Amino acid sequence: xxxxxxxxxxxVLGAGPAGLAAAxxxxxxGLTVALxxxxxxxxxxxxxxxxxxxxxxxxxxxxxxxxxxxxxxxxLDAAEGVTRLYGHHVWSMTRxxxxxxxxxxxxxxxxxxxxxxxxxTGTTVQARAMLLATGSHERHLPFPGWTLPxxxxxxxxxxxxKSGLALPGTRVVVAGSGPLLLAxxxxxxxxxxDVPEVIEASGYLGYARHPxxxxxxxxxxxxxxxxxxxxxxxxxxxxxxxxxxxxxGADRVEAxxxxxxGRDWRPVPGSERRVACDALAVGHGLVPRTELATTLGxxxxxxxxxxYALELGPLQETSLRGLWAAGETSGVGGAQAALVEGELxxxxxxxxxxxxxxxxxxxxxxxxxxxxxxxxxxxAMAAAHAPGPGWTRWLGDDTEVCRxxxxxxxxxxxxVADYGAxxxxxxxxxxxxxxxxxxxRVCGTAVACLAAAAPDATPAPPDRRLLATPVPLxxxxxxxxxxxxxxxxxxxxxxxxx
Amino acid sequence: xxxADRTTPADLVGATDATHFFxxxxxxxAARPGQSIAAALWTAxxxxxxxTRGAARPRGAFCGIGQCHDCLATVNGRPNRRACLVTAxxxxxxxxxxxxxxxxxx
Numbered sequence: 012x013x014x015x016x017x018x019x020x021x022x023v024l025g026a027g028p029a030g031l032a033a034a035x036x037x038x039x040x041g042l043t044v045a046l047x048x049x050x051x052x053x054x055x056x057x058x059x060x061x062x063x064x065x066x067x068x069x070x071x072x073x074x075x076x077x078x079x080x081x082x083x084x085x086x087l088d089a090a091e092g093v094t095r096l097y098g099h100h101v102w103s104m105t106r107x108x109x110x111x112x113x114x115x116x117x118x119x120x121x122x123x124x125x126x127x128x129x130x131x132t133g134t135t136v137q138a139r140a141m142l143l144a145t146g147s148h149e150r151h152l153p154f155p156g157w158t159l160p161x162x163x164x165x166x167x168x169x170x171x172x173k174s175g176l177a178l179p180g181t182r183v184v185v186a187g188s189g190p191l192l193l194a195x196x197x198x199x200x201x202x203x204x205d206v207p208e209v210i211e212a213s214g215y216l217g218y219a220r221h222p223x224x225x226x227x228x229x230x231x232x233x234x235x236x237x238x239x240x241x242x243x244x245x246x247x248x249x250x251x252x253x254x255x256x257x258x259x260g261a262d263r264v265e266a267x268x269x270x271x272x273g274r275d276w277r278p279v280p281g282s283e284r285r286v287a288c289d290a291l292a293v294g295h296g297l298v299p300r301t302e303l304a305t306t307l308g309x310x311x312x313x314x315x316x317x318x319y320a321l322e323l324g325p326l327q328e329t330s331l332r333g334l335w336a337a338g339e340t341s342g343v344g345g346a347q348a349a350l351v352e353g354e355l356x357x358x359x360x361x362x363x364x365x366x367x368x369x370x371x372x373x374x375x376x377x378x379x380x381x382x383x384x385x386x387x388x389x390x391a392m393a394a395a396h397a398p399g400p401g402w403t404r405w406l407g408d409d410t411e412v413c414r415x416x417x418x419x420x421x422x423x424x425x426x427v428a429d430y431g432a433x434x435x436x437x438x439x440x441x442x443x444x445x446x447x448x449x450x451x452r453v454c455g456t457a458v459a460c461l462a463a464a465a466p467d468a469t470p471a472p473p474d475r476r477l478l479a480t481p482v483p484l485x486x487x488x489x490x491x492x493x494x495x496x497x498x499x500x501x502x503x504x505x506x507x508x509x
Numbered sequence: 510x511x512x513a514d515r516t517t518p519a520d521l522v523g524a525t526d527a528t529h530f531f532x533x534x535x536x537x538x539a540a541r542p543g544q545s546i547a548a549a550l551w552t553a554x555x556x557x558x559x560x561t562r563g564a565a566r567p568r569g570a571f572c573g574i575g576q577c578h579d580c581l582a583t584v585n586g587r588p589n590r591r592a593c594l595v596t597a598x599x600x601x602x603x604x605x606x607x608x609x610x611x612x613x614x615x
Contacts, residue, residue, distance in 0.1 A: 049575065056574060061522060061524060061543060062542070062543025062544075062596070063543065064541075064542035064543030065519075065522075065524040065525060065541055065542055065543045065544070066524060066525040066542070067522040067523055067524045068522070068523030068524075069521070069522050069523040070522055072521045072522050072523075073518075073521065073522060148572070148574075148576055149572065158566060158568065160556035160557040160567050160568065160569045161556050162571075163570060163571055163573065164571055164572050164573065164577075166572070166573070166574070167570060167571055167572045167573030167574065167593075168573065169573075170572075170573035170574050170593075171545075171547065171548055171551060171570065171573040171593070172518055174545075174548075175544055175545050175547065175548025175549075175551070175573075175593075176517075176518035176519045176522065176524055176541065176544065176548065176552075177518065177544070177547075177548035177549070177551040177552045178518060178551065178552075179551055179556065179570075181515075201516070201521060202516060202517070202518040202521050203515040203516035203517050203518065203520075203521070262557065262567055263556050263557070263567075414568075414571070414577065414579060415577075415578065415579075416563075417561055417562070417563040417564060417566075447578070448577075448578030448581075449576060449577045449578050452576050452577070453571075453572070453576070453577050
């Protein structure tokens with residue numbers, strides 16, 4: 012533990028698979044570590060589990076690799092030098108100059124805190140090195156009726172089940188695209204929901220175009236087979252090249268329309284059929300959460316599914332010296348990749364800070380090879396589930412694209428066609444889409460697709476946000492001069508990934 | 510399979526049977542220790558606890574992880590609390606949040 016006022020050796024932001032692996036590795040190497048997470052306990056979204064008060068005797072029942080998490084948690088408990096800062100919502104990451112310590116500005120007291128008199132207390136954590144393990148959030152494509160109660164995100168259904176032990180309904184259709192759908196359907200069915208269908212917009216044959224990526228990752232095939240067997244056991248029918256193109260109901264969802272999709276996700280007219288349900292869990296893959304880094308000017312790369320991930324060097328360092336990333340921030344790749352990258356990043360940080368070799372060269376080589384194999388699989392997965400441009404055809408004029416500000420597809424299209432908007436920012440200024448509470452996290456993909464429909468449009472750049480989470484003005488006002496305000500980005504020309 | 514012999518999530522993970530109660534718009538709702546307000550409301554079959562500012566349409570939890578802010582509720586008189594993040598406590602008074610949640614525009 013550093014003396015009061017001294018920076019930590021490393022701050023790890025995010026206590027999911029990548030952050031946990033990094034924190035325990037760094038601590039076991041002798042570094043002082045601050046491990047921050049918005050949640051009240053470690054695990055992230057992947058290892059999300061009930062609060063201790065639920066006294067769950069079989070938390071592993073909703074996880075297929077709980078042993079890995081239990082092992083990490085044991086190492087975390089045994090490690091000296093890890094300060095666990097849970098319930099910390101980080102809204103900005105700054106440093107005065109390249110080479111000086113990082114400052115993480117966080118809010119505590121949101122969420123679980125019941126002290127209404129002091130919501131959102133501000134705090135600042137300083138560290139010599141910074142590891143971003145902030146994971147991902149879900150990608151959403153709107154469709155008529157998607158704002159009805161009972162339509163929930165696939166990841167949200169997973170999260171509410173894993174930690175809240177709650178189901179949104181008794182008969183839950185699962186739809187969208189990506190491997191998360193199979194995991195969500197499997198756990199919903201295991202927890203007692205009737206899951207009549209899993210509706211996947213792509214086909215699974217997309218993976219077959221990447222035989223080398225499959226051959227190098229036999230574990231991924233086992234995982235797919237396990238989900239397949241579980242779905243069969245629960246009599247869940249998987250449907251590919253199909254999408255939910257409308258949700259029906261007055262005050263809550265009562266049924267959905269399922270349409271077959273053509274090659275570019277264009278709904279096939281006349282293929283519609285109705286499926287009765289009282290809930291729909293829907294999501295179209297994951298988007299890396301990189302805004303703290305992109306706001307500082309970190310280099311990004313565009314993944315095969317159109318999302319932006321941080322561009323990293325061979326040892327997980329970003330284009331800003333002293334800032335490393337692991338897990339979904341470097342491209343959505345799943346928990347196994349996150350674990351490997353977290354360990355690799357922690358070893359690289361140790362080497363940088365101590366100037367000594369942290370691990371046998373053999374270990375580093377093995378981690379890098381494993382990371383490269385898993386990344387190749389992630390790229391194949393991203394390509395297989397990349398949304399086709401035809402999806403916008405299932406939008407109605409009155410379909411709300413931005414849920415917060417209640418902005419319809421017609422208004423976004425008007426901004427593009429009549430007022431010349433060519434990017435999400437212009438659409439936002441004209442319509443307020445993306446200006447609400449969620450800051451465009453939910454509607455961002457859809458708005459970008461609609462803006463890109465203009466013939467002369469260019470792909471939207473990665474998100475940059477001055478504040479990564481809503482901050483009360485009082486907290487900003489109470490920053491002391493010693494806390495530098497979120498200021499000009501570091502010079503992005505400073506260096507390339509190394 | 511009938512309702513009675515359905516597995517529940519709590520059975521599956523072997524959670525405690527203990528419950529406490531809070532109110533939602535005056536109705537008594539059971540919650541398990543540690544459960545969020547949103548999770549307890551879902552378990553009670555309640556999916557909406559906000560009316561949007563524009564068209565006054567019903568909304569509830571969507572993302573489940575505190576990102577989308579669709580699940581805002583008024584808890585013990587304080588509006589704009591994310592029900593998916595706030596743990597339900599015995600005796601909490603949760604009410605449907607209408608619009609921005611304040612009686613007068615601020």
